[in-house]
Amino acid sequence: xxxxxxxxxxxxxxxxxxxxxxxxxxxxxxxxxxxxxxxxxxxxxxxxxxxxxxxxxxxxxxxxxxxxxxxxxxxxxxxxxxxxxxxxxxxxxxxxxxx
Numbered sequence: 583x584x585x586x587x588x589x590x591x592x593x594x595x596x597x598x599x600x601x602x603x604x605x606x607x608x609x610x611x612x613x614x615x616x617x618x619x620x621x622x623x624x625x626x627x628x629x630x631x632x633x634x635x636x637x638x639x640x641x642x643x644x645x646x647x648x649x650x651x652x653x654x655x656x657x658x659x660x661x662x663x664x665x666x667x668x669x670x671x672x673x674x675x676x677x678x679x680x681x
Contacts, residue, residue, distance in 0.1 A: 586670055591624070
């Protein structure tokens, strides 16, 4: 099945908006775990301040991935200043790093 990389970046000074919608975002993402190969937050240069979200997902088409991403509670709340969705192919790596 085709894979897509979704890079979403938060608007400036939007931490309160992110935190307000985080529980709904996490619940939504968990409910679609069958489509998600990898997901997690992106941080600013300090390594601590939330700056966005990244997913690697599987969908039949780019349009399906775009429609799915538009339903993210973060997207619906207007958190992101940009969202890039591009075809992707996982080439190397076993997945989530071991602690």
